[in-house]
Amino acid sequence: MYAQMVKSTGDAVKSREEMSDDERHFQDKVDANIKVEPRDWMPDDYRKTLIRQIGQHAHSEIVGQLPEGNWITRAPTLERKAILLAKVQDEAGHGLYLYCAAETLGVTRDDLTEKLLSGRMKYSSIFNYPTLTWADMGAVGWLVDGAAIMNQVPLQRTSYGPYSRAMVRICKEESFHQRQGYAIMMKMAQGSAAQRKMAQDALNRMWYPSLMMFGPSDKDSVHSAQSMAWKIKINTNDELRQKFVNETVPQAEYLGLTIPDENLKFNEETGNYDFSQPDWDEFFEVLKGNGPCNTDRLNARRKAWDDGAWVREGLLAHAEKRAAAKVAAE
Amino acid sequence: MKKEWPLWEVFIRGQHGLNHRHVGSLHAPDAETAILNARDVYTRRNEGLSIWVVEARHISASAPGDKGPLFEPSESKVYRHPTFYDIPKDVGHM
Ligand SMILES: [Fe+2]
Ligand SMILES: [Fe+2]
Numbered sequence: 001m002y003a004q005m006v007k008s009t010g011d012a013v014k015s016r017e018e019m020s021d022d023e024r025h026f027q028d029k030v031d032a033n034i035k036v037e038p039r040d041w042m043p044d045d046y047r048k049t050l051i052r053q054i055g056q057h058a059h060s061e062i063v064g065q066l067p068e069g070n071w072i073t074r075a076p077t078l079e080r081k082a083i084l085l086a087k088v089q090d091e092a093g094h095g096l097y098l099y100c101a102a103e104t105l106g107v108t109r110d111d112l113t114e115k116l117l118s119g120r121m122k123y124s125s126i127f128n129y130p131t132l133t134w135a136d137m138g139a140v141g142w143l144v145d146g147a148a149i150m151n152q153v154p155l156q157r158t159s160y161g162p163y164s165r166a167m168v169r170i171c172k173e174e175s176f177h178q179r180q181g182y183a184i185m186m187k188m189a190q191g192s193a194a195q196r197k198m199a200q201d202a203l204n205r206m207w208y209p210s211l212m213m214f215g216p217s218d219k220d221s222v223h224s225a226q227s228m229a230w231k232i233k234i235n236t237n238d239e240l241r242q243k244f245v246n247e248t249v250p251q252a253e254y255l256g257l258t259i260p261d262e263n264l265k266f267n268e269e270t271g272n273y274d275f276s277q278p279d280w281d282e283f284f285e286v287l288k289g290n291g292p293c294n295t296d297r298l299n300a301r302r303k304a305w306d307d308g309a310w311v312r313e314g315l316l317a318h319a320e321k322r323a324a325a326k327v328a329a330e
Numbered sequence: 331m332k333k334e335w336p337l338w339e340v341f342i343r344g345q346h347g348l349n350h351r352h353v354g355s356l357h358a359p360d361a362e363t364a365i366l367n368a369r370d371v372y373t374r375r376n377e378g379l380s381i382w383v384v385e386a387r388h389i390s391a392s393a394p395g396d397k398g399p400l401f402e403p404s405e406s407k408v409y410r411h412p413t414f415y416d417i418p419k420d421v422g423h424m
Binding site for chain 1 (some may be wrong): 333334335337355356357359360363370371374375381393394402
């Protein structure tokens with residue numbers, strides 16, 4: 001998802017007998033749906049896992065601005081441009097809400113940024129794919145934000161208070177993102193033959209990377225089991241992926257577009273669509289840094305960080321100077 | 331390591347005359363910039379008519395461990411609530 005393959009440390013979920021008093025009390029609280037707040041006692045691994053997960057989620061929001069930002073100056077109308085600009089600005093906001101939530105766990109913003117820029121922290125694989133045509137703005141809103149919503153809606157109930165509150169804010173804003181994307185797809189699917197082709201091409205390229213967003217199957221993963229016990233993960237990757245496919249297929253049908261999967265078929269028995277898995281080798285390559293845009297994305301973030309240094313330092317120096325003058329005057 | 335901009339807590343008063351409410355935090359070099367940033371980060375959809383910012387280090391908070399001594403005393407005082415009192419229907423609205 002926006003946070004993929006987050007590892008919680010430890011080899012197995014502890015039984016109640018193996019837990020310390022603090023741990024047992026903590027787990028009881030989580031089980032009773034009482035939120036954990038920054039200054040409450042929490043297991044070290046809970047803190048570490050959450051920093052990784054929230055940090056990765058925040059990085060995804062920030063890096064996720066790049067593929068869409070790519071089209072702001074080339075939007076086909078002024079209205080589309082204003083919409084896209086507002087959408088990308090929202091993603092900046094999402095990143096900021098999440099960084100603040102991570103900071104309540106004792107990391108600094110600079111530390112998180114530094115880890116992203118040095119490649120020690122990841123962001124979602126999806127943002128390493130290019131956005132080649134305007135139809136990609138439709139497909140990204142519809143599919144990528146659609147997939148993000150699948151994951152973020154349940155996370156509103158996550159056990160960590162600041163994370164949960166950030167998710168509530170984010171979810172309020174996401175629905176606009178998906179709808180504006182679908183609206184672009186509708187326009188193009190109902191347009192000229194060339195526009196329909198462009199829409200189909202965008203769907204073809206974005207479909208499997210969108211399915212990858214949920215991460216590989218984790219039904220047997222110890223990390224997932226621990227995260228689920230802590231309620232920092234609410235559903236398995238497979239559950240969310242299935243739900244996404246079930247919701248998306250009729251939306252594609254309405255557009256008159258074809259999902260690029262010969263095995264896609266409604267299964268009367270399960271009530272779900274059967275579908276093909278994405279190429280997981282490709283996914284791991286992208287995570288390793290070998291996707292089509294990994295280098296571009298990180299370079300863009302590094303350049304923004306470096307180019308902004310004089311602003312950050314200058315404004316701070318100015319603020320300190322004024323504060324000192326104010327103290328002197330008093 | 332360079333110094334970070336300080337952390338500010340942001341409070342917003344919405345449309346309907348309610349109190350300022352904590353909405354989140356952000357980094358800014360000074361109070362004026364914090365208000366401008368808060369406008370961009372927390373009021374993109376008409377959420378507010380007024381913004382307060384306060385540097386996080388100036389906030390004092392009760393300790394989680396004091397929850398009992400601080401808040402338990404009010405749990406047993408049911409007579410502080412109007413529903414504690416039975417008023418006959420005949421009396422009319424009260
Ligand atoms: Fe977002
Ligand atoms: Fe979004």
